[in-house]
Amino acid sequence: MKRQWSKKVLALVVVLLFVGLAGDVAFSQEKVIKIGTLFPLTGPVALAGQRCKAAVETAVEVINNSYPDIKVPLAAQEGILGGYKIVLVHADHQGKPDIGKTEAERLFDQEGVYAIIGSYNSAVTKPASLVAERRKKLFMCGCSSSAELTKRGMKYFFRMAPTDETESQEFVTFVKWLNETKGANLKTFGVIYENTEFGKHAAEEAKKAIEAAGFQYIADVAFNPGATNLNSEVQMLKGKNPDVVFGACLGADYILWVRTMKQLAWLPKVCLNYCSGYQDPIIAQQLGPDGDYFMGTTGYSPELAELMPAVAPVEEIYKTKIDPPVPFDSDSIQEAVATFVLAQAIEKAGTLDPDKVAETLYANEWESPLSLGGKVAFAPGGQNIKAMSVVTQLKGGEYRRVFPLELANSDPVFPIPSWDKR
Amino acid sequence: MRYRRSGFGFGYMIFGILAILPLIPGPLQGPFAKHVLVMVLLFASMSQAWNLLGGYCGQVSFGHSVFFGIGAYGAGMAVVKYGLTPWPGALLGAIIASIVSLVISYPCFRLKGHYFAIATFAIVEIFNRLFMVWYWVGGALGLDYPIIEEGWQNFMWYDTKTPYYYGAFALFVLVFSITRWIERHRIGYYMRAVRDGQEAAESLGVNSPRVKLAAMAISAFLAALCGAFFVQYNLRVDPPMVMSLDMSMRFVLITILGGLGTLWGPLLGAAVLIPLQEYTRAIWGGLGGGVDLIIFGLLIIVIVIRQPRGLMGFVSWVMGRAQGRG
Numbered sequence: 001m002k003r004q005w006s007k008k009v010l011a012l013v014v015v016l017l018f019v020g021l022a023g024d025v026a027f028s029q030e031k032v033i034k035i036g037t038l039f040p041l042t043g044p045v046a047l048a049g050q051r052c053k054a055a056v057e058t059a060v061e062v063i064n065n066s067y068p069d070i071k072v073p074l075a076a077q078e079g080i081l082g083g084y085k086i087v088l089v090h091a092d093h094q095g096k097p098d099i100g101k102t103e104a105e106r107l108f109d110q111e112g113v114y115a116i117i118g119s120y121n122s123a124v125t126k127p128a129s130l131v132a133e134r135r136k137k138l139f140m141c142g143c144s145s146s147a148e149l150t151k152r153g154m155k156y157f158f159r160m161a162p163t164d165e166t167e168s169q170e171f172v173t174f175v176k177w178l179n180e181t182k183g184a185n186l187k188t189f190g191v192i193y194e195n196t197e198f199g200k201h202a203a204e205e206a207k208k209a210i211e212a213a214g215f216q217y218i219a220d221v222a223f224n225p226g227a228t229n230l231n232s233e234v235q236m237l238k239g240k241n242p243d244v245v246f247g248a249c250l251g252a253d254y255i256l257w258v259r260t261m262k263q264l265a266w267l268p269k270v271c272l273n274y275c276s277g278y279q280d281p282i283i284a285q286q287l288g289p290d291g292d293y294f295m296g297t298t299g300y301s302p303e304l305a306e307l308m309p310a311v312a313p314v315e316e317i318y319k320t321k322i323d324p325p326v327p328f329d330s331d332s333i334q335e336a337v338a339t340f341v342l343a344q345a346i347e348k349a350g351t352l353d354p355d356k357v358a359e360t361l362y363a364n365e366w367e368s369p370l371s372l373g374g375k376v377a378f379a380p381g382g383q384n385i386k387a388m389s390v391v392t393q394l395k396g397g398e399y400r401r402v403f404p405l406e407l408a409n410s411d412p413v414f415p416i417p418s419w420d421k422r
Numbered sequence: 423m424r425y426r427r428s429g430f431g432f433g434y435m436i437f438g439i440l441a442i443l444p445l446i447p448g449p450l451q452g453p454f455a456k457h458v459l460v461m462v463l464l465f466a467s468m469s470q471a472w473n474l475l476g477g478y479c480g481q482v483s484f485g486h487s488v489f490f491g492i493g494a495y496g497a498g499m500a501v502v503k504y505g506l507t508p509w510p511g512a513l514l515g516a517i518i519a520s521i522v523s524l525v526i527s528y529p530c531f532r533l534k535g536h537y538f539a540i541a542t543f544a545i546v547e548i549f550n551r552l553f554m555v556w557y558w559v560g561g562a563l564g565l566d567y568p569i570i571e572e573g574w575q576n577f578m579w580y581d582t583k584t585p586y587y588y589g590a591f592a593l594f595v596l597v598f599s600i601t602r603w604i605e606r607h608r609i610g611y612y613m614r615a616v617r618d619g620q621e622a623a624e625s626l627g628v629n630s631p632r633v634k635l636a637a638m639a640i641s642a643f644l645a646a647l648c649g650a651f652f653v654q655y656n657l658r659v660d661p662p663m664v665m666s667l668d669m670s671m672r673f674v675l676i677t678i679l680g681g682l683g684t685l686w687g688p689l690l691g692a693a694v695l696i697p698l699q700e701y702t703r704a705i706w707g708g709l710g711g712g713v714d715l716i717i718f719g720l721l722i723i724v725i726v727i728r729q730p731r732g733l734m735g736f737v738s739w740v741m742g743r744a745q746g747r748g
Contacts, residue, residue, distance in 0.1 A: 042712040090708030097564075097663055098656045099703070102457055106704055109453040126566055127658045134580045148566075195554050197660065200562040222555065 031084040033352065035060075035342075036107035038100060038118030038128055041092035044226070045250075048331060049120055052142065053090060054321040055332040056117050059339035060086045061317055071310045072369050073344050080347045089113055093124050100124035104131040114352065115140060117338050120331070122146035123197040129157045138354050140342050141382075142335035145275060146201050150383035156358055158378055160341070160371070161334045162387040164202040164274060167297050168209035168246070171272045174391050174403045175244055176213065178270070178414065186269060190219030190242035192233060192257065194249055199225075202248040202274045218242050225253055230260045238266040247273040247296075255283060258290055262419050269415035272296055272391070275330050282326070284394055292396065293416040297389035299330035299372055303399045304390070307407065310369030330389070337370050372407075433602065436689070437595060444587050454704065456583035462689075462696045463590035464651055467597040469676040469688035471644035474601055476674065477683035478610065479637040480617025484670045485526070485542035486645050488549045489519040491664035493646025494653040495553070498565040501576070508577050512650035516643045523642030524635055531634050546667050553661040564660025565653075577654045586655055593651055594689075597644050602685055604640070613637055617683070679725060681734025690733040694725070 037056050040049035064085045067075045079085045089111045093100035100119055107113045108131065115138035119125045125144040132139035139157045141149065147165035149157070162170075178184040189210045193199035203220065210217045219240035223233045234257070237245065245268040249257050254277020261267055273296030277283045281301065284291050298304065305311055311328065314336070319325035328336070341361070346352065349360040365377040365386070373388040391403040393412055400410035440463070449455060468490065476482050496515015497508035504511075530541045554562050572579045579585050604610045612633045615623035620630050653659045680691025698721055702714035729736045 037708075041707065041709075042715060046712075092703065092707035092714075097658050097660065098652075101656055101658075102700075103703075103707075105457065106454045110704070123564065123658075123660060127656060130569075130580075130657065195562045197563055224551070224554075 031079075031081075032087045033080075033084050033346070034087050034089055034111065034113045035339075036089045036091060036104075036111060036113035036116040036118075038091050038093055038103055038107065038116050038124075039120050040095040040124070041090070043095035045095055045120065049092075049095075051322060051326070051329065051332040052118075052120055052335040054318060055142075055328065055336040056339050057088065057321050058314060058318040059336040059343075060088055061321075062314060063340070063343045067313070070313045072314060072340065073367050074340065074347065080343050081350070081352070086343065093119055093121075093128070095121055095124065097121075097124050097127050101127040101131055104128040108132070108135050108137055114138070115342060115354070117142065117335060117342070120144060121197070122149060122201065125149055129154065132156055136354055138342065138358060140338040142338040143275075143331040145198065147205060148201070150379075150381040153381055156354065157382040158338070158341070158361055158384070159382055160337045160376065160384050160387065161275075161299060161331075162297070162389050163383065164198075164205040165209075166387065167274055167389060168202070168205040170297060170389065170391065171206070171246060172209045172213045172215070174272070175215070175270065177403065178412070182414070184269070184414065186215075186243040188216045188218045188240075188242040189244045189246065190221065190237055190240055190268070191217075191246045192219075192221040192223070192237060192249065193247070194225040194253055195222040196225055198250075199248045202246075206246045219245075223249075223253070225250065227253065227256065230256050231264070233257075234260045234264050234266065237261075237268075238264055241266075242268055244268055244270045244272070247271060247278070249273070249277055251277050251280070251283065254278060255287055258287055258294070262290055265419055267416050267418055270295065271416060275299070278394075279330055281329075281399075284397055284399075288397070289422060292394050292422075293413050295391055295393045295402065295412070298392045298399060299387075299389045300328055300333045300370075301330070301392065301399045302327045303392070304372065304401070308369065308372065308374075314370065333370055337368055337376065340370065341366050341368060341376050430602065433598070433685075436686075440591055440594070444584050453583055454700075456587060458697050458700045460583060460586050460590045460655065461700065462692045463587070463594045464648060464655070465672065465676055465696055466689040466692035467590070467594045468645060468648040469673045469680070469692060470597045470601050471641050471648060472673040473677045473683065473688050474604065474613075474644070475637045475641040477677055477687070478601075478605070478617065479613040479634060480683075481531070481634055481637070482539045482674070483542045483638075483641075484539060484667065484674065485545040486641070486673050487665050487667070487669035488526075488545055489523055489642040489645040490649035490652070490669060490673075491549065491553070491659075491661070492519040492522060493649030494659045494664045495559055495565075495649075496646065497577075497650035498567075498653045498659045499559060501567060501570075502560075502565040507575050508650060508654055512647060515650055516646035519642045519646035519649075520639045523638045527635060527638045531631055531638075543667065546665060546670055550661050550665045553665060560660070562660065564658060564663070567657035578657065589651060589654075593647060596647075598685070598689075600640070600644065605685060609633065609636060614683075675722070679722065679732055681732035684732075684734045687732055687734045690737070694733060695722075 037053055039052045062075050064079055066078045091103040093103050117140045119128050122144040125141055129139040133154050133156050141159040143161040145164050147163035150159050175186050191203045191206045193203045207217050219237055219242050221233050221236050271294050278296040279298055315328055344366055345357050345361045349356045362378050365375055368376040373386055375386040376384050377386050379385045390401050390407045392399040393402050401408050402410055402412040472486050493515040496511040500506045500511025501508050530538050570576055612628050615628055616630045616633050624630050676691035676695050677688050681687030702718050706713040
């Protein structure tokens with residue numbers, strides 16, 4: 001009896017081995033480029049990670065197949081490099097830097113991916129991109145916002161999104177413009193931020209930009225993400241009473257912060273938010289009228305569609321890849337841009353040699369209809385110098401563009417009407 | 423309870439096998455397999471450090487990730503802030519972790535049983551928040567390693583895992599040898615006596631607070647060394663990476679799964695749990711939706727239900743059957 005069992009098991013193992021080998025052979029005959037994605041698919045920011053992954057899948061769908069009506073480079077043709085198809089290998093870093101590093105190593109060494117696209121959290125992108133750099137492989141980063149990432153002098157690292165640094169400067173420029181043209185007389189600034197890598201970094205960049213412009217930085221308020229109560233934090237702001245507040249609060253923290261300000265009947269004259277809860281249309285909906293008149297930067301929102309006509313048909317595909325279907329947001333669309341730009345560079349270089357592709361990425365300005373401004377170009381260190389964002393203001397639940405003037409479709413309402421006058 | 427004075431032949435055999443493991447050609451040669459082996463040895467060592475206090479001395483602590491973290495920060499600060507090698511930082515971190523553990527546990531040890539465990543929960547949160555706002559150690563931004571020279575001096579390598587494996591192996595030998603020595607030594611008997619009945623032990627003249635504090639200090643020291651290895655392996659540290667309940671739970675889980683208060687339990691637990699965790703993530707993690715975590719959880723439940731004494735219980739059951747037959 002026992003011997004029969006062992007024979008059966010042995011036969012099964014042999015069959016499986018053959019199937020595995022045959023699969024490998026079949027795989028190697030096709031012309032494929034394996035690309036890894038590394039996002040937080042589980043853990044506290046899983047929702048954002050899932051959206052980013054879907055955005056990369058959308059871009060690959062467009063690149064691999066022929067979509068003549070989509071006005072994005074490579075959409076009309078099938079595949080790249082004369083018929084190569086991109087195959088994605090997904091990995092989950094759970095929002096943890098140590099797992100991100102391990103998964104990046106696994107993607108390169110075990111899965112044999114050509115490049116990695118990722119990884120949303122700046123704290124994870126740091127060690128994961130170091131892995132790519134050591135292996136002389138490309139790491140395409142969509143939306144990690146820490147300015148540090150592109151100050152490391154890396155050769156194989158490219159980032160699409162604007163950084164906390166550029167956003168801080170844009171905020172300050174906007175406030176100066178208000179002072180000059182509207183006689184706003186805004187002098188004092190405060191920052192409220194979640195105490196994480198993202199929030200702390202944003203606050204540091206904010207402080208730099210504010211002080212460089214000669215304004216006073218008078219309130220520095222940190223809170224723990226996922227807080228259940230922000231009363232003392234808002235009391236601190238109220239006590240210092242700055243004219244302008246910059247916020248770096250994600251998701252539910254943003255809702256809580258706005259509601260706490262209402263509860264304590266306080267508002268600054270102007271409130272600007274980094275890529276954060278402010279940008280999420282679902283959160284804007286939940287806040288209803290309370291969310292109005294706040295401002296922030298946006299790299300993409302459905303209201304920007306008129307500036308970016310090529311997005312709509314791509315967004316239709318994206319909606320089939322994510323459940324429930326949502327439009328692109330500022331973060332996820334950058335991951336699609338990263339995928340397109342990588343494919344364009346491979347196509348233009350005419351080779352898969354990472355060194356040549358990296359050189360090509362630096363040497364050219366790329367058409368990018370999914371980016372605000374429509375172009376992507378890289379400075380040494382890998383920052384996209386064409387990265388733009390626009391200052392928007394929520395009015396009646398809609399994101400209206402208020403700055404820079406050439407993109408504006410609305411005049412900013414300020415100071416923010418107090419809670420009792422709404 | 424009788425504790426047999428047997429030789430350490432089995433132990434030397436295990437050490438020998440582990441020493442030549444990376445030299446064996448075949449599936450263990452891949453970088454990911456090496457990574458899994460490194461993690462197994464690291465977490466076996468770490469769980470053994472926890473086992474000294476939780477298993478042998480019966481003081482269940484959920485705060486060990488704090489000592490792990492202090493060790494990690496010791497090495498990290500030496501390299502990132504002061505441009506030194508990690509060695510003095512690791513040693514200083516381990517000493518500080520020991521001192522901190524004594525300061526914390528002195529009042530906590532007046533609490534018995536569950537109350538001590540609950541107090542250690544709070545300690546993790548306190549230290550996590552403290553390090554998050556303490557900008558001298560990098561605060562929420564954490565410490566990122568610069569690219570410096572590889573080698574034993576800086577204890578870091580970028581493209582190979584083999585030296586890390588031997589580093590983890592050395593740590594493993596150190597922690598297991600110390601545990602084995604304690605197990606046979608007077609203090610080991612005192613620790614078990616305190617675990618099995620504190621009042622009874624005290625009536626026989628065992629100074630239980632002193633025994634518990636000694637176990638705590640040794641345990642924290644070894645945990646910090648493991649933390650220093652962890653930061654050298656990942657080249658980054660921030661508070662959520664090391665000082666979290668999640669991390670603490672892992673040490674507890676591995677030890678309980680392997681066999682609480684046994685010498686080889688932590689190794690067995692780590693040898694099962696870590697590959698399970700790494701390979702389920704590698705195979706199913708990309709699907710999203712946490713399939714890997716669900717499967718991982720189910721497997722743990724199955725093991726615990728089948729054998730409440732942990733894997734060591736299972737091993738001794740098999741040995742018992744074999745001896746009964748033979």
